[in-house]
Amino acid sequence: MKTLVLNPILGKExxxxxxxxxSPLIISLYLGILGIITLGYYWVKQKNIFYTGFGPDVGPQIYVMLTYFQLMLISFVTPALTAGAINGEKERQTFDLLLCTRLSAVSIVINKLLASLGYIILLIIASLPVFGIVYFFGGVLLSDIGRVFIVYLVTAITFGVIGIFCSTLFKRTQISMVVSYLIVLFLLVGTIILAAFLQGIQSQPYQTSSAAFISYLNPLVALASIFPNQGQNLVNIFDFLRLGVATPGNLNQTLSPWAYNFIINGVIVIFLLLISIIRLDPVGRFSWLRKSANKDHKNAEQDQANDSGLMKGNINEDESSS
Amino acid sequence: MLIVEDLCKSYGKFVAVDNLSFKVNEGSIFGFVGPNGAGKTTTMRILATLLRPSSGRAWVAGEEVTARPKRIRQLVGYMPDFFGVYDDLKVDEYLDFYSASYGIPMQQRKKIIDELLELMDLSHKREAYVDSLSRGMKQRLCLARCLVHDPALLILDEPASGLDPRARVEVREILKELKSMGKTIIISSHILPELTEMCSHVGIIEAGKMVVSAPVDQIVNRSLSRQVLEIRVLDRLEQTIGLLQEMGYTAEIAEGNILEMPFTGDQSDMNHIIKALVQADIPLVSFAESKSNLENIFMELTKGVVQ
Known part of the structure; x- marks a missing residue:
């Protein structure tokens, strides 16, 4: 019987x-930012207490704001964790050693992804005490937090896979990092701008327009649509983002934006994972798919360089630096 | 153990490996020699299932390399010419990681790692970070890494490159030890004399083609048939040259008290010359084959197509 053991890549990562x-630095920074935002918002609210009164909506407001910031933080941390997963190994010249073990390309890719997700989950769990502040004020159910975490997870998986895909596509980590961040930036900001632009030039009602569907790519829109109880607060805080949010009043579509978002992300994830695995598989069952003469030629040059010892300089540099 | 048949690898118009065929018997050490860029690394990468050949086939222990890569990976231990290490792992963790990657159960790993560290003389470095090891130690650690799954065939791509003489000797000793353990080894180098000391067979490759594949003895004999002898005397150089001339040889002063003499013949002819020199009371210090003999053979066989 096969016993359940931690995959070596996962364990090593x-x-x-x-x-x-x-790691402790990132966790501290992460929690620090979330904490400052919460306290800042609370402080502003308290300042205005004289004029508006300290309403029962403070808890939900802080909660909604925190979830948005957390989503943005996750969006920016995830590519950093995965965009160097494969080409980092190649740059370090450890990738061949990994490939000639019994680990398959599928296992390498999936476990690299899981390792990054594990770290994101750690960040989310570490942020729970900050979310605990919300409970001082009430108005938020545990199930609300659960729903939000599902959006986090879907977003982290998608952005993680985008990072891994870029790391198999580009030779250098810096390039894959930049491209991953550009894609993430497009999904977070570009989609909203594009949706607003399309909406501006179209005459159809928003919910049925292509603008709406483009905005569904945005995890912030998915997040906005998943709040069942705090929807009203969004009007105040992220009015702009409500562009694509279906509220009970205008819900004449079969699916809610978050459902669209999950489906689109699912397709993106499966597609990019498949390409990444095919690209990594040197002689396995997918190798016939990667008949790119161009890339092979580059490999040949690399082999030639290896053979002719041109890379010796690198080794020596490494040595002297260590 | 290993059969390679008409192996080809081309990238567009460039042919890296051209109809390469050779055999390696079980328990032997096969030296794979060739100038830089001859196709040694490409061939080894194909055998290690890291590259798909354009055509041709290869079998390791009866298993075809491209048909069952997973099985081949279990049979083969591959050490690339350039490799990196995970700098944030300790020596035992590093080996544990690779043992786990080869699917070795956790209970067996400790014993295997202990034995390998012992074999590689790295037991005292067990707790050290891999990054802190010297190049020679890293090389030995990588060799240990190839052995975690007890492969029958070891493919070592220039394992001694960039090492100082002491570390080279250590690697050579380890390879001899591995041979005595019954491992079949393919080892590449661009220095023929380095390999003749430990290999049973040598294959010389150039521009992707096998130029010679023969037992080391044959290669050495080939070099013996027309070689240069180095004769060192204390003095009386002119007299020595005269004496040799009488015997039909042409010797020249190479440097200082050393004479160099082209020689065609067998070992009894050599003995005859030594006797004659000693009888004539020439103060002979040494009489040896020139070290450059094997290099000459190598230069002759590989005509320098690849630069």
Whole structure:
């Protein structure tokens, strides 16, 4: 019987990641930013208490704001974790060693992704105490937090896969990092601008227009549509984002925006994962699919360089630096 | 153990490996020699299932390389010429990671790692970070990594490149040890003399083609048939040259008290010359084959097509 053991890549990634000083730093920064936002908002509210009174909606407002910021933070942390997953191994010259083990390309890609997701989940769990503040004020159910976490997870998976895909596509980590961030930026901001632009030049009602569907790519829109109880607060805080949000009043579509978002993300994830796996598989069952003469030629040059010892300089540099 | 048949690898118009065929018997050390860029690395990468050949086939222990890559990976231990390490892992964690990647159960890993560290003389570095090891130690660690799954065939791409003489000797000793353990080894180098010391067979490759594939003895004999002898004397150089001339040889002063003499013949002819020199009371210090003999053979066989 096959016993359940931690995949070696997963184990190694966790060990390496938690060993470096970067992890506590990222967690501290992450929580610091969330904490400052919460306290800042609370402070502003308290300042205005004289004019508006301290209403029962403070809790939900803080909650909604926190979830948005957390989503944005996750969006920006995830590509950093995955965009160097594969080409980082290649740059470090450890990838061949990995490929000649019994680990399949599928296992390498999936476990690299899981390792990054594990870290994101750690960040989310670490943020729970900040969310706890919301409970001082009430108005938020535990199930609301659960729904939001599903959006986080879907977003983290999608952005993580985009990062991994870029890391298999580009040779250099910096390039894949930049491209991943550009894609993430497009999904977070570009889709809204594009949707607003399309809506501006179209005469159809918003819910049936292509503008609406483009906005569904945006995880912020998905998040906005998943709030069942705090929808009203969104009007105040992220009015602009409500562009694509279906509220009970205008819900004449079969699916809510978050459902569209999940479906689109699912398709993107499966598609990009497949391409990544095919690209990594040197001689396996998918290798016939990667008949790109161009890329092979580059490989040949690389082999030639290896053979002729041109890369010796790199090794020596490494040595002297270590 | 290994059969390679008409193996080709081309990238567009460029042919890296051209109809390469050779055999490696079980338990032997096969030296794969060729100038830089001859196709050694490409061939080894194909055998290690990291590259798909354009045509041709290869079998390791009866299994075809491209048909069952997973099975081949279990049979083969591959050490690339350039490799990196995970700098945030310790030596034992590094080996544990690769053992796990080869599907070795956790209970067996500790024993395997202990044995390998012992074999590679790295036991004292078990707790050290991989990054802190010297190049020679990293090379030995990588060799240990190839052995975690107890492969029958080892493919080592220039394992001694960039090492200092001491580390080279250590690697050579380890390879001898591995041979005595019954492993079949393919080892590449661009230095023929380095391989003749430990290999049983040598294949010389150039521009993707196998120029010679023969037992080392044959290659050495080939070099013996027309070689240069190095004769060192204390003094009386002119007299020595005269004496050799009487025997029909042409010797020249190479440097200082060393004479170089082209020689065609067998070992009894050599013995005859030594006797004659000693009888004539020439103060002979050494009489040896020139070290450059094997290099000459290598230069002759590989005509320098690849630069």
């Amino acid at each position: 966790y060990r390496s990641r938690m060993r470096s000083w970067k």
